[in-house]
Amino acid sequence: MERTLAKVDEQGQLVLPAQVQSALGIPSGTEVEIVLHDRYIELRQEREPISEAELEASLDALQALCAGGPSLEDDLYAMRREEEEHHKRKFGW
Secondary structure, eight states: OOOOOOOBOTTSOBOOOHHHHHHHTOOTTOOEEEEEOSSOEEEEEOOOOOOHHHHHHHHHHHHHHHTTSOOHHHHHHHHHHHHHHHHHHHHOO
16 A cells, blocks of 8 residues: 555544555444554554354364375474484584
């Protein structure tokens, strides 16, 4: 998005321009967290915490995606064996 200017009013309030609200999906009346950095501010939209059921469903979906795939443990052992072979060839130990 291109640069957008907004003014701070006499009460210190800053209104986000409609195109910024729309681009970020922030409806009017939404509370945002303001984080002050050295010379700029960061706005963060509050999110609803994920429910236990949503977390379980996400984990189940992730496990289903990984099922039957390569074993990370096997890959790590293979990498370690290759590393050891490399050192044996290079350093003779």
